[in-house]
Each structure stands twice: as C-alpha cells, then as structure tokens.
Amino acid sequence: MQEAIDRVMVTYGMIAQLSPEAERNLRQAVTSYLATSPETDSDKLAIEGLKFARETAGQG
Template sequence: MQAAIDRVMQTYVMMVNLTPKQESDVRAKVSRFLEDKGDDERRLAVEGLRHLLGHATKRRRAASAQDCVE
C-alpha cells in the first residue's frame, strides 16, 4: 500500500501546491482512505487520487446534443 500512497502523493503534488504540513495531512488522509481497500497497488493509486480530487462520489453527466446547442 505504501507504493500506492507514494504514487498518489507524487501525482497530487504536481497538481496542487502544498506546504510540508499540508502534504503530511494529505498523506495521512489518503492512508486512512486506502486502509481497507485491498492490495492492488495500481487500483489503490487510482482510487486514492480520485478521492483527493473529489471524484470518488461524483459522476459526470454525459452532455446531450441539447446541452451543446445552448
């Protein structure tokens, strides 16, 4: 799991400017979130990043042709 957390953090800090304290807090948050999610490092990394970016519970609605016209 540690490799997945490291991968999440490497990616996330490229997108978001964090202080060392914030980085530590985010690492703890990801660790707690991934605690019981399995052992597939790649899937864990994706899920951890989705969680931090707020995509874990959101689903995007496909744009309809009507949305594109307006």
C-alpha cells in the first residue's frame, strides 16, 4: 500500500502545489482512506487514492 500512497502523492504534486503541512495532512488522509479499501492491487489503489486526493483537496 505504501507504493500506492507514494504514487498518489507524487502524481497529485504534479497537479497542485501543496505546502508541507497540507501535503502531510493529505498523505495522512489518503493513507486512512486506502486502509479501508478492500482492494489489494497497487495500481488500483493508486487510482482510488488519487480520486480521493482530488476530492479532498477540492480539485475534483
């Protein structure tokens, strides 16, 4: 799951500029969200996480 979280954060970082605090908060939110997912495929988790990040940060 860590690989998916890292991919979400790198990809989202290309979309929006976040302060270090906002990045930490978003990483925690994405981690919590993906921890509840029944999905195990890293690619699918990354897609779910990116969708969540966009919605959470108001970019979706």
